[in-house]
Amino acid sequence: MLTEIHPKIPMRDKKVTREFYLKNLGFKEFGSADFDGYLMIEKDRIQIHFFEFKELDPKENYGQVYIRSNNIDDFYQSLLDKKVQIHPNGPLQIKPWGQKEFSILDPDSNLLTFGQSLIE
Template sequence: MLININPKLPMRDKKATREFYMTQLGFQEFGSADYDGYLMVQKDSIQIHFFEFKELNPKENYGQVYIRTDDIENLYQTLLDNKTRIHPNGQLEVKPWGQKEFSVLDPDYNLLTFGQSI
């Protein structure tokens, strides 16, 4: 039985990734160990892991995660209040597939899409 999923995304700079996820998105670092070249962050019941890839060209990164939420309006407003840059093509809107969604790019251009069923 599958019970959970923790995506692993590439990062060039652990400090910049940690800062973005904690300051802009409200995540906390998961665990007490500081692994070289690896980072784990958590918010509510969502965990995202990162592996170091210093040679990553962000404009060629196709890392993507779809995160479901039950309060998308409040999350969106919180990110706006934090001055988080919303993806230019990912403003909050209702999609034809019955989801209200918005997207952000992290410092390495991993695409995070947040969605709520309507």
């Protein structure tokens, strides 16, 4: 039986990635060990893992994660309050497939899409 998923996406600079996710998105570091070239973060029941890829060209990065929320409006507003840049093609909107969602890019151009189902 499958119970969770923890995506692994690339990062160029661990310090920059850590600061972006902790400061802007409200994640915290997961685990007690600090591994070279690897970062684990969590928020609520979501974990994201990062592996170091110093040669990553952000313009060629297609890393993507879809994260479900049960309070998308408040989370979106919290990012706006922190001046987090929303993806130009991804402002908060209702999609034809019954999701309310928005997207941002992290410092390495990993696309993070946050969505809440409007269908109960």
